[in-house]
Amino acid sequence: MMMDELELLKKDWQKRDKDIPQLSYEDIHNMTWKKSSSIVKWILIISILEFTLPHLLLLIPAFQDSMSIYDTLGFKKYFYIISAVQYTVIIYFIYQFYKRYKEISVLENAKVLMQKIIKTRKTVKNYVIFSLSMILFTVLLMIIGIYISEDFLQTISEFNNTKSDLPPEKIKIALMVSIGIFGTLLTLFMGAIYFLLYGRLLKKLKKNYNKLKRLEV
Amino acid sequence: MEHQFVTDLQNNQNIVHKVCTLYTSNKDAHNDLFQEITIQLWKAYPKFRGEAKFSTWMYRVALNTAITLYRKSKRTIKTQDYDSIIFKIKADEYDATEEEQLKLMYKAVKQLGDIDKALVFMYLEDKDYKEISETLGISEVNARVKMNRIKKKLRTILNP
Structure with missing residues (x-):
């Protein structure tokens, strides 16, 4: 009985072509000039922001000042090495991302298209995890630096004499703890924003992809 | 090339309209999806070599866009139950x-x-x-x- 119903629907469906309102040549022509707002476009935009934003931090004077802490801590050499490693990895990620992004084609079948988008997203995900780890690592380095640096203690004492009478040791520990807490919160915050953003963007895709995959089991 | 594309699409636009009707529930969303499909078709057009029929090729791009690429824009989710002309029974x-x-x-x-x-x-x-x-x-x-x-x-x- 159902077959009949679906056949009936099919017949009706095919008869409807003549009732569909038609767009003019101009309407369609104008559309070819519009900008896409597909999820692939959004992944590209978000990724470019993710690759550039952390580096814009370096342009903020306050951040530059805080970077000079490495000088006082005698970490300058290590800092350069870490930066070199970091940029090498970032360039690798950008290359990977670009390669995978370019592979996404609307002409693939639905499943492959979804797979390629998920793969591209994975590159960004790995990059974000790497960046966040680097932030945590930098924070850790700062804390260790403060801990072992004698000069730093002296600077605090000099500064301290004029301001208050807290023992420098305590200030040192307080500073280490607050840098640690701030660094961890910053990392968690950035991570949360990222995962929420992508979670929302790819919710529909994930759902449909799982449905297609389940079909093959 | 652009003229050829627009003409081809104009002649086969019913396919896109029908996909839009199935996947959206109001007029704004319908137009929005139609536009996105047009953009995707136009972007992929240089790769269309005429081996398949233009319409066959359109099904794939249109469905891929509707299922995977299209992001519902905020202003279009609100209204529902829009009776498309395609679904109106005579x-x-x-x-x-x-x-x-x-x-x-x-x-x-x-x-x-x-x-x-x-x-x-x-x-x-x-x-x-x-x-x-x-x-x-x-x-x-x-x-x-x-x-x-x-x-x-x-x-x-x-x-x-």
């Missing part, structure tokens, strides 16, 4: 029971998930299982199995 063409049945069928199809809709859409467009399976990236057997399941699902929607 009273004089069918008897009352048939008309009622068709109405219910269309409603039931609109309640299906994205992937199920794609299968039903291609079925209604008289595509064979080979083309359905190639478009979705599943095996032909699985496409058949899935279609049977959808028929069952539609039956439960129609006769709860």
Whole structure:
């Protein structure tokens, strides 16, 4: 009985072509000039922001000042090495991302298209995890630096004499703890924003992809 | 090239309209999706070498856009139950029971998930299982199995 119903629907469906309102040549022509707002476009935009934003931090004077802490801590050499490693990895990620992004084609079948988008997203995900780890690592380095640096203690004492009478040791520990807490919160915050953003963007895709995959089991 | 593309699309625009009707529920969203599909078709057009028919090629791009690439824009989700002209039943063409049945069928199809809709859409467009399976990236057997399941699902929607 159902077959009949679906056949009936099919017949009706095919008869409807003549009732569909038609767009003019101009309407369609104008559309070819519009900008896409597909999820692939959004992944590209978000990724470019993710690759550039952390580096814009370096342009903020306050951040530059805080970077000079490495000088006082005698970490300058290590800092350069870490930066070199970091940029090498970032360039690798950008290359990977670009390669995978370019592979996404609307002409693939639905499943492959979804797979390629998920793969591209994975590159960004790995990059974000790497960046966040680097932030945590930098924070850790700062804390260790403060801990072992004698000069730093002296600077605090000099500064301290004029301001208050807290023992420098305590200030040192307080500073280490607050840098640690701030660094961890910053990392968690950035991570949360990222995962929420992508979670929302790819919710529909994930759902449909799982449905297609389940079909093959 | 642009002139050729616009002409081709204009002549085959019904395919896009039908996809939009299935996947959206109001006029703004319909136009929005139509535009996105047009953009995707235009972007992919240089790769279209005329080996397949333009319309065959359109099915894939249009469904990929609707299922995967399209992001519902905020302003379009609100209004619902927009009676598309495609789904309007002409009273004089069918008897009352048939008309009622068709109405219910269309409603039931609109309640299906994205992937199920794609299968039903291609079925209604008289595509064979080979083309359905190639478009979705599943095996032909699985496409058949899935279609049977959808028929069952539609039956439960129609006769709860």
